[in-house]
Amino acid sequence: MSTQRCAVIGGGAWGTAIADRLARNGHTTTLWAREADVVEAVNTRHENPRFLAGAALTPALRASSDMADALDGVGLVVYAAPSHVLRPVVASGASFLPAHAVLSVATKGIERETMALMTDVVASAAPGHPVVAVSGPSFAVEVAAGQPTAVVAACADADAATLVQSAMSAPEFRVYTSDDVTGVELGGALKNVMALATGILDGLGMGYNPRAALMTRGLAEMTRLGVALGARAETFAGLAGLGDLVLTCTGALSRNRAVGVAIGEGQTLEEALAGKESVAEGVLNTQSAKALADRVGVELPIIDATYRILFEGRAPRAAISELMARELRAERD
Structure with a gap:
């Protein structure tokens, strides 16, 4: 070298x-x-x-x-x-x-x-x-x-x-x-949103079943948006997609997950972010991901629900109920 x-x-x-x-x-x-x-x-x-x-x-x-x-x-x-x-x-x-x-x-x-x-x-x-x-x-x-x-x-x-x-x-x-620059970059950005969402579940005291469901369907959303923007689907099964998703959704060191936990426990976004020295990129990425999805016409239910909780005052439990009540469909749709 x-x-x-x-x-x-x-x-x-x-x-x-x-x-x-x-x-x-x-x-x-x-x-x-x-x-x-x-x-x-x-x-x-x-x-x-x-x-x-x-x-x-x-x-x-x-x-x-x-x-x-x-x-x-x-x-x-x-x-x-x-x-x-x-x-x-x-x-x-x-x-x-x-x-x-x-x-x-x-x-x-x-x-x-x-x-x-x-x-x-x-x-x-x-x-x-x-x-x-x-x-x-x-x-x-x-x-x-x-x-x-x-x-x-x-x-x-x-x-x-x-x-x-x-x-x-x-x-x-x-x-x-x-x-695959687009896939690697989107994987790194969108997993932060999923870490926020996972943290909200943990803050509500929910268990391993909902966490596994959210991470799996969250990866499907990340892949769906990535492919629509020109990325390769297989990139999201790699380190920058699945690998980073697992780390930030389950690791105690994740800043994004920690902000989600605080919101799940009842804090406002402003309260959850107060006094933080380091940036929780997932908050900004939630806004950007929703705007990107709206622009290209891609459905991202988990990201939409996270946006409503963070920026529109939607109660986390209500947002989860709405996700679970969505129209039934095939897993690969």
Whole structure:
């Protein structure tokens, strides 16, 4: 594996874990963060207590709040900023990107205003570079702890996908490649909505039967929308679809599931989100997914029900009853 000069843009938990992984792989890596306390902690104490508490980072990783400094001479850039600020963050550094740089985006989401996938946001804000989507079942704290993890790097440019695969892969971090960018990105975004919905069930005190039904039918909805938008159905049976769905719907570390649990227990959306340092992307993704489905005419009953609970004040138990009372049909419809 040849070493790269790398930058990771976004000092949250996931960005920090990726930057640590790249630095441990021998790449000269800079983590860009806007928060001064994050930069200071990474550089002096080799930790990020604000977003990734308890993780010991390699001393080889350095941090900077200067975008030009972070991007100087890089061959690979990984963007990990939240979806709602990704476009301005990418644009702010576009003029500093070397012409040869390969761009990658580890943010999972759909831009609410434009319905654009994250790779399209990056390509629009920093044109002229291949853009690789990285997605899959990967809690940041477990990646930082060296837990065995597998993800997907997707790009129409096979060389760019292979470069990301080579740069990130390690004995404890396995990266597969794909050319189905739409499927990989939608899987990563839509599973957050299903994690919210699963959390609501758990908050209501429901059992394993409803959870299994929701996850299975939720995967059918994810696949249905993905195929309508040009993705391949089989992608949703892989790491970026089923794999990430299982993780975020069942894992206690899932922020989206935790917000759903709070709502199921009776909190409002505003109360459930109050005081949260990290973003629960599923809230934004619920709005975007519904808008995308309305645009292409795809039926997504679980996502619609989640939208009504989050934004229209529908009682969770009433929404569940409405789902169960829908017209009977064949499973493969």
